[in-house]
Amino acid sequence: MWHIAKRELYDNLNSLRFALATVLLFGLMLTNAVVHLREHPVRVQKYHDAITESLNRLRARTDLYEIAQWGPELLHKKPSPLHFCTDGGDIVLPGTIYQSVSRITNDLYTFWYLSYRYRTPNSKNIRPATIKVDWEFVIGYVLSLIAILFTFDSISGERERGTLRLMLANSIPRHTVLLGKFLGALISISAPLTLAVLMNLLIISVSNNVQLDAEAWRRLGIVFFVAVLYLCLFLALGLLVSSRVQQNATSLVILLLIWVSFVVFIPSTLASIASGFSNPMTYDEYRERHDRLYSELGDEYNARLQGTRELPTERMQLTGEYVTKGAARGERLSHERLNQEHAQIQLARSVTRISPVAIVQHLIEAFAGTGFERHRQFVENVQDYAREYREFVGDMDRADPDSPHTIGVREGMSKKPVNPEAVPKFEDRLSLSRDFNTAAVDLLLLVLFFVVFFSGAYLAFVRVEV
């Protein structure tokens, strides 16, 4: 077997395709590193500026009522240091979560709530739309194409030349031949890939602007493993088709058409079809429900206010009740819309798992800490923080014995100045263990794909006539 693998390896190393593939991989990885070094410091700087600004605004407040009314300012998503692995569509994902207040009656506003309203950052971009040159592109598109170009003729070519018969005349079992060919191709592609990846990481880690910690390296290791697994998958597919088909040309045509549909079209087309099945609340519907909610709330409030004309304490309690109730309902409504939107994307993403490239995309996103799952994690972090912030307000108010404890009204809340340092601060976190849990399914699917293709190739080759 090693003999066959070695023969394949030498064959490949001297070929034109090996040279071209190596140049391509190195060129792409170099571009990726250079672009990352240029863009990442800007991204990090922007994030730091943004959080400093939010923090300063937060610190400027010492009055508990104001803290409770206006909320914690803009909350920002922390950029991942592994942004060069995949961009994950960050340009269309909001990096900031806003808060709103809504009007209940003419002079009564709710407290802050998370409104998840955002602008699409891409909507002013008139530069031509392209795919980002990141690891995901190199692995998902280029590596799979290279895998196909290395294997499409590995069996059909030998059959055409007649050398297959010659080889099988020796006492080598067929599966050994197949495995040898597989390993030969695997090594001859992973060698330039590994070198290109190492060069890329070397450039990135040597620079002072980007620091990679131990966890980042662990994540990179996993991403590389995923890349090799994905490469194996396409090699197995190539062997499968190559052993079923008589002619080189036919084998290549079939493989290329499979590649084009799997890699380029299925992820987008299926996602578009799948997203047509659910209809999340549109912005117009949201506006309408929002306006109705607050006009109803306002009417209810006015009606109940009539009954408390001479009772200032009850009046105050009523106002406080509506201020907090309005915020809770507003948040529930925008949360409902957000959930529907996320569910739509989630469904579309699960359907695209039919295509291995989508699986790899999800995996790399999960380990690089970018993309949709990461965005959901950010939203969850924000929600946890919002809870913590509200609890803080409640605790501060309870701690003051002089306060009437009516949250929502200025007169009803503690008037003691709040130490700005004590206000909880938002910090966005990434956690590897969580990422691994969400990615486990994808990883299993990828392995399953590989096993299916490889056993298919094995069966096809064992039964084939030479």
Added chain:
Amino acid sequence: MLLTLIRRELLDNLMTFRFAAAVLIMLLLVVANTAVLIKDYERRLAAYNTALKTHHQQLWERKTYSGGKLDIARPPNPLSIFNVGLDKQLESETWISHSYVPTLWDADMLGTTNPLLNLFSSIDIVFIFEIVLSLIALIFAYDALAGERERGTLRLVLTHSVSRGQILLAKYISAMICLLVPLLMSLLLAMILLMTSVTISLSLGDFLRIGGIIFSSISYLSVFYLIGMLISAATTRTGTALMLAMFVWGFSVLVYPNVVIAAIAPPQTSQAGMVSTFNQIKQIWEELDRERKHFLANDPVPGEDPSFGMVRSGFAYEYFYEDASVLYYHYGAGAHVLELNEESEPQVPHAQDYYRFLVPRSVDAAERTWLVRKTALDTVFVQPAIVDRILLRFSPVGMYDAATQAWAGTDLSGLRDFFEAARKYRRTVIDYYYDKNAFGSRQWFSADKEMVDWDNLPRFSFQKSDARINAERALPDLLLLLIMNLLLFIVILLVFQRSEV
């Protein structure tokens, strides 16, 4: 002889597996994606219609002329099904007012669909052609000459009294006929789907534009076929030809467009330049403010109160809008008086004088601002985008994309037409106000006596540019494609003439 050759080649090509596979995959992809695209278009059209309705309602809720802004929306382009370009991505809702001229950078999105859906790239028909057609063309071409040379049949053919040019021509013509089958069949199916959709109505101009798109597709197809043929003529073995063809394809379709855009540093906006332009714009409005204050100080009513001490119900506003990142700065003022009491009545003529003085000046200031702003924003945002597009044209994919976008009207110029139309519409509205003498009228700020009749206000409707203009915009890229065809053919001829069989 030529005909015999063509017939032989045609039969050779038509009966192959790759031909059947090519037709099948094209039809599948185009039909599936067209259905998705039509649905998407319908969704956007619904959003547009809702927006029109809302705008109409909001207009009627406004009882005074100064009520501020007139909202306008860009209808989705039905030809975006062919090449979506910037049609879906850029924001499509904006507004005009006497004191404000819109640009591309202060539009809003018609907020109906889930913005996160942009995570999935949308695939249009031209994109399918870009990827699949070029691949199929190369698969047809790589063994056209190398294969015959390897099998020895080329020598056989050349023993007859055929010139080498004739062989090339015959091969080219027959292969193009074969390749046109999947192209035209899939387009036909797409057209049938388009026609069956009730919401899409295509005009004669649209058919001309689609014709232009088809013609561009054919030239694109031909470029890739010729590239494949060149490789085939220059190599002796089919294996090498195939590898080269595949890497050329991968490079020009997948790698080059993405790498070149990534490698070009995004434009460094010169902060100083932006700040100085912003100050220039601010000055225009500050000058207006000074004139305004001067007027208020010198008119017969004491004090500088722009509402002249009128006691009223309703509201008035006055503010400066600003957003330095897109040089957005203007002064908006207006009033919406519902009722005036008796004592305020003598003040009304003064207010009328004030607005008669102020409004034409803010109209003028808005136009001057627009001129300054447009030049500055063009250098900051538009120039880099144009440079990007020029760089993309080094690959045939870029030329093809640009040509079809221009035909479909979803390119940058097509979208700027909308803002041009918005500006013209603003002019029309202002002329209409002048005709009605609206600036000096009581209805400018007050609805207590008489409400504004919005029925006669000219309506905005965005007409796409003429098909001739689309053709003019597409012509440079189309010519580039054709020239490339010609050059490739000449080179192949030279290489093939000199090659040994």
